[in-house]
Amino acid sequence: MSQQGLGLSSRLRYLAGRARRIDVGSVVDRAKEAAELHDKWTPAVLVDMLWQAGFRNVGFQDYIDYDFAILTRAERDTYMTHPVSNQISQKYDHPDFRHLFQDKIAFDRTFDPFLRREWMVVEPGNAAEVRALAERLGTIVTKEPVGQAGTGVHRYHAAEIDDWDGFHRGLLERGELLIEEVIRQHPDLAAVCPGTVNTTRVTAFFDGERTHILAMAQKFGRGAVSDQMTFGGFYTMLDEHGHATGPGYDSHGHVHATHPDSGAVIADFQLPLFDEVAAFVDQVARVVPQVQYVGWDIVVTPEGPVLVEGNWGAGVYENKPSVTGIRTGHKPRYRAAIGF
Known part of the structure; x- marks a missing residue:
């Protein structure tokens, strides 16, 4: 190349x-x-x-x-491989705007219209506000502003908290400064894994006029707060219509023809509201056009897609031949869209 x-x-x-x-x-x-x-x-x-x-x-x-x-x-x-993906990120994601994706608080402020859920920042003196939000929502997710691969993400149930001042103080001490409402996912996703919000990774490139979807992967969790592999999660690639291309797999040699907990057949999965997801990606890609190459994490809800986060270092999700029987990857799509 x-x-x-x-x-x-x-x-x-x-x-x-x-x-x-x-x-x-x-x-x-x-x-x-x-x-x-x-x-x-x-x-x-x-x-x-x-x-x-x-x-x-x-x-x-x-x-x-x-x-x-x-x-x-x-x-x-x-x-597509990680070294090539890294080179694309370095060239097409302007360094002056990367912080809007690296810092989760900055990200939520920038992309607020597309989150479609409540969120707030933990600050000294707002323990009462934290309690009010948590008790109204019942369950909340907290995030450390800078983290990756699901690190720094936690889930709390308001009914289990007795000392709200101590809880608030602990959030500040641990750096869990962002609170978000738990996303209610589409029933088709919940049927595979109801205990985790299962995200769709859409890797896309915005060329200044058009948004190109380069690859799509559906991630599934194991009931933990995150669907990342560090929490036992795995993924399957999706085709151009949002249908799974085969069983699920991870980077630890595990293959899942069915979900280990629900028994759902992974190869039968169809991403719901696929056309809405494609249109949604085009919308979010235009918010910060200086960051052109992004791995968007999206969740489909009964009302439509919502944004979880965007990764300016998009990473790579690809076919695994020994699992799917597919012996080709997505680099031709990248080349056609980006021109390298």
């Missing part, structure tokens, strides 16, 4: 950073994992992993997650 469109200097800086952080033992373990899974020779897989990382922009975890050990070169070239 040509690097002209994404900038050679940013690529070199990224590679230098990776070289400094490389964990040789971890790389060897991953090579062994891939070799055992796909009946390959470990030294050959290890050399291939290093080659792909150094010269083909493939992260070590990308190599494992997307089964590169069994793909041809042509098939590999269709996969």
Whole structure:
């Protein structure tokens, strides 16, 4: 892949950073994992992993997650990878506006019309307001302003709180400064996992005139406050009509043909109100046009889609060939929209 469109200097800086952080033992373990899974020779897989990382922009975890050990070169070239995604983010997400996505309070203020739920900021002296909101809502979600992969997100039930001054003080001390109303998800999502608000990750690029949807993944939780993998969650890719392309999977080698708790067949999932979701993504992408490449986390409710957050470092969600049988990825969509 040509690097002209994404900038050679940013690529070199990224590679230098990776070289400094490389964990040789971890790389060897991953090579062994891939070799055992796909009946390959470990030294050959290890050399291939290093080659792909150094010269083909493939992260070590990308190599494992997307089964590169069994793909041809042509098939590999269709996969979006984290190093390439990072280069796109660095080029098309203006650094002066990234804080609006990194800071959850700034994000809620910026995108308030699209949240469609109540929220407030915890500050010294507003314990009474916190109590009033929590008791009216019954259950609340608190967030630390800066966090990722679901870290810093907590859920509280008002009926279980006796000391409201102490609760308020604890929120301040722990940095849980944002309170949000719990989202009521669409019944089709609740049928898969009712205990977690299940988000749809829509990776999109706004070219200044048109919003291009590049990839869509449906995440499912396990009853925890977040559907991220750190909480036991997993995902399945969605096709251009919002239908699951196969079973669910994660980055820890777990495959879920059915949801472990509800028994719902993951491959049968259809995202409800899909056309409304596509139109909604186009709306939110225009709010901060200086940040063009974003991974939007959206939840479909009975009344329509609502916004959870936007990730200027969009990350990557891709097909897993050994699970879905699909041996091509989404990079052609990225190239067509972005032009690299």
